[in-house]
Amino acid sequence: MTRFHTIISQETIKPSSPTPPHLRIHNLSLVDQLAPNVSIPFIFFYKNYRQSDITILKKSLSQTLTSYYPLAGRFLATPVSQIDCNDQGVEFFEASSDSRLRDLILKKELDETINQLISNYKLSNNPNLVEVQLNHLSCGGVALVVSISHKVVDGYTMVNFINHWANFTRGGSPKSPTFLSSKSDMKLPEIEGTNTVKYATRRFVFPNSKLNELKNKVNVLVNPTRVELLSSLIFKCAVSAATTLSGCIQPSDMYHMVNMRRKINEENRPEIAAGNILTLAMVKMGADFGEIKLNEVIDKLRKEITEIKEVRDVEEVGEVFLNKVSAVGDDKRRIYLFSSLCRFPLYEVDFGWGKPEQFMLQNGVMEANVVHLIDTPSGEGIEVIVQLEEEEMKIFQKDQEIVAYSQDI
The missing domain is CATH 3.30.559.10 (Chloramphenicol acetyltransferase-like domain)
Structure with a gap:
């Protein structure tokens, strides 16, 4: 031991x-x-x-x-x-x-x-x-x-x-x-909450070959990226696990972080801008939707991201983020937070010992439904780190679609 x-x-x-x-x-x-x-x-x-x-x-x-x-x-x-x-x-x-x-x-x-x-x-x-x-x-x-x-x-x-x-x-x-720093004197209360639920965190690997197979089966209006496709699948299966456990459909929201560095005005974007320069793409699914369909989630997520691309100013990024995050505190809705580090140079972090054999990410003390997407070391797939309530994780990891499109670590 x-x-x-x-x-x-x-x-x-x-x-x-x-x-x-x-x-x-x-x-x-x-x-x-x-x-x-x-x-x-x-x-x-x-x-x-x-x-x-x-x-x-x-x-x-x-x-x-x-x-x-x-x-x-x-x-x-x-x-x-x-x-x-x-x-x-x-x-x-x-x-x-x-x-x-x-x-x-x-x-x-x-x-x-x-x-x-x-x-x-x-x-x-x-x-x-x-x-x-x-x-x-x-x-x-x-x-x-x-x-x-x-x-x-x-x-x-x-x-x-x-x-x-x-x-x-x-x-x-x-x-x-x-x-980047604030140009206003606005002071905001911190968003806090208490949670006594136990969470489990687990890694899944989805090879590109399987993601391409899934993409070919999905009937959507636009050609989704790997991240959009996989995020939508994880959200759908996580909500399904929660529904199976509770016996009822609860309104559920996906909040997907979007890096805004390439979208804001050139004069407002330093070559290496530091801070939180992101906003949220939000997909809301009500109880009236019934069983969530993958193509619906993909289309909603793509529409949100497309609208966000219209933002061209650093201050506006903050305002959009504020509008999105204001609904997080609604305890009648299940919230799933998504973040993608795909294409980030994680495997270029070389201290003179060569590239890392593996990168992992933990959620710290954040107790929530959280999903991180990361490139695999080979670049031939996406690793997903999923944190869900323990009992829901037991159902999620056995979901037929999760099993079908993932592979062993």
């Missing part, structure tokens, strides 16, 4: 250069303020780690924090609307484990064995905006976990931050980002 990880060391890494006084206070954008106040752990598995690299790793992280200075700061107040960029730094943990790399990357359930890799996993009010844990595995490989506050940045910025760090580690000179 795998024992709990042993923490070897802990060190605070601060920016290599102090943040200038005029950048000391960072105002969160409207989307930042609406984003969940949780840290999202990104987990990278490497088999060729060299112990001598630890000093370089910490030094390059310090350099990276100079460019990503808000991440070394602290939130000022509640509700959160500002960051004090005070250079307090990020926590860097080293840990040892009995686990082997191969055993970890073949796990279907993201359970306590994976959670042990993550620093302060169960801490819901962690003041640190970034934490790193380097886990030394028994086989000589490592699991590098970078947990970053979603209140400050989205997945795209998280990946850029980690690649920026990796680039510095290899001796490169990556370009610095530009953090």
Whole structure:
């Protein structure tokens, strides 16, 4: 049996250069303020780690924090609307484990064995905006976990931050980002909720060959992307599982995050824009729809995304996000949150040890129906990380369509 990880060391890494006084206070954008106040752990598995690299790793992280200075700061107040960029730094943990790399990357359930890799996993009010844990595995490989506050940045910025760090580690000179901040004094209450339901998180892999097979069977008005097709299938099957368990159809909504960097005006889009620059495509299915049909979900999702493409201004992105998220608190509707990291350079994160063998993503302490889509290491399919209520997951994973179009990890 795998024992709990042993923490070897802990060190605070601060920016290599102090943040200038005029950048000391960072105002969160409207989307930042609406984003969940949780840290999202990104987990990278490497088999060729060299112990001598630890000093370089910490030094390059310090350099990276100079460019990503808000991440070394602290939130000022509640509700959160500002960051004090005070250079307090990020926590860097080293840990040892009995686990082997191969055993970890073949796990279907993201359970306590994976959670042990993550620093302060169960801490819901962690003041640190970034934490790193380097886990030394028994086989000589490592699991590098970078947990970053979603209140400050989205997945795209998280990946850029980690690649920026990796680039510095290899001796490169990556370009610095530009953090977008709010132009208004609007203060918003945080969206919070309590939940006593137990959730299960599981990985599924859908090869492109199977997705093409599914696409050929679906009668839709437009040719869906892989992400649109698979997101719609997961939503349909998740709602079906909930309906089977409860015995009745409950109104259900899909909220799909959409990266807006390529859609806003060129003059408002820095080359590397940092922060939460996204909005939501929303698909609403009422109880009167009866059994959800896949083609209906695909058509609704595509229509939403097409309308969102008309947004051309950073401030308007925030307004659209606010309008969409205002309905999340309706406890009469089941909410499913979707996020796609497909085509993000996750498998280009090279610290000098080669590309990662596997990337995983956990939901932090977020207790909700959450789905993440990620490219497989080979690029020949999509891995889906699904978090559902435990009893619903038991039904979902046996759904005929999930079984038919997925393959073993």
